[in-house]
C-alpha cells in the first residue's frame with residue numbers, strides 16, 4: 001500500500017475513535033486514493049432512535065469524527081484541507097506528502113465516556129486556563145466552562161428532572177436500553193452499542209435496568225425505578241468538579257457538526273488535563289425531540305416543562321447569548337472507566353472510490 005493510502009487510513013482510524021450517541025458510529029468514509037479525498041458521510045440508518053430525531057445526535061458525532069481527522073493531520077504535519085462541510089457530509093483532501101510517518105495520539109486514544117462517580121475537588125487555575133485556551137470560539141459557537149460547585153449543585157436538580165422526563169418516555173427508554181449489549185462480558189469489547197461495563201453500575205442496578213426494557217411507564221413510576229434513577233443521576237452530577245456547555249447560535253443542521261467539533265475539542269482538552277468526562281445530553285435530546293420528533297412524541301413530551309428546564313439551565317451560565325444548548329459534558333477527577341466500548345472494524349465503515357489498494361483488505365481486517 002502506498003504512503004498516501006496509509007495516511008488516509010490513519011486519518012479514518014483516528015476519526016472512528018470519536019464518541020457517538022449510544023456508540024452507534026453513524027458514519028461512513030468514502031476514500032478516493034487518486035484524488036486523495038476522504039468523504040465523511042452521515043449514515044442515517046445507524047441510529048433511528050427518537051433521541052436522534054432529525055439525525056441531530058449523529059451529526060454531532062460526525063463533527064467529532066471530523067475534528068479527530070483534522071487533529072491527526074495537524075499532529076502528523078500532513079496538510080489536510082477541509083474542502084466543504086454540510087448537513088450530511090464533509091470532504092477533506094490530503095495534499096501530497098513525502099511519506100511522513102504516523103505519530104500516535106495518546107489523548108485521542110485515552111478519551112472515553114467515564115460514567116463513574118467523580119471525586120469532587122477543584123480544578124486549579126492553570127488547568128482552567130488550558131481548557132479555555134483549547135476551546136477558542138469556532139464559527140459563532142461558544143464553549144462555556146463552569147468550575148464552581150454551587151452551580152454544579154444547581155445543575156444537578158435540572159439534570160435529574162430532565163433524566164426522569166427522558167426515561168419517563170417509553171420510546172426513548174426502550175431505545176436506550178435496547179442499545180446496551182447486555183451479553184458482553186467485563187473484559188470484552190463490543191464492536192458497537194454500549195458495553196455494560198462502561199455504565200459503571202453494580203449487579204443489582206444492572207438487573208433492574210435490564211428488567212425495565214418493554215415495561216410500561218406507570219409500572220416503573222409506581223415501583224420507584226424512575227425516581228431512583230433520577231436520584232442516581234443527581235448524585236453523579238454533584239460528584240463533578242464542573243461542566244462544559246457548547247452553545248450553538250442556531251438550529252441549522254450543519255451547525256450540529258460544529259457542535260461536535262467543539263465538544264470533541266473540549267473533551268480532548270479535558271483528557272489531556274487528566275480529567276474524566278461524561279456527556280449529559282438529556283436536555284439537548286429533549287429539546288431536539290420537541291423540534292424534530294414525531295407528532296406523537298411531541299405530544300407526550302411536556303413542551304412547557306422542557307422549555308422551563310432549559311431556561312433554568314441557561315440562567316446558570318452568565319455569558320449565555322441566547323443560543324441553543326448543543327452539548328453538555330460533566331468533568332472531574334476519577335480513575336479510568338471500568339469498561340470501554342469498542343468500535344466496528346474499519347472495513348465496515350470504509351468504501352473505496354476507484355481502485356481499491358490491493359493490500360487494503362488485509363490491513364483493514366487486521
Ligand SMILES: Cc1cc2nc3c(=O)[nH]c(=O)nc-3n(C[C@H](O)[C@H](O)[C@H](O)COP(=O)(O)O)c2cc1C
Nearest residue numbers: 019020021022023057060061112113279280281341
Ligand atoms: C451526541 C452524543 C450524545 C451522547 N449522550 C450521552 C449521554 O447522554 N450519556 C452518556 O453517558 N454518554 C453519552 N454519549 C457518549 C457515548 O455513549 C459514547 O461516546 C459511546 O458509547 C462511545 O464510548 P466512548 O466515548 O467511551 O468512546 C454521547 C455521545 C454523543 C456523541
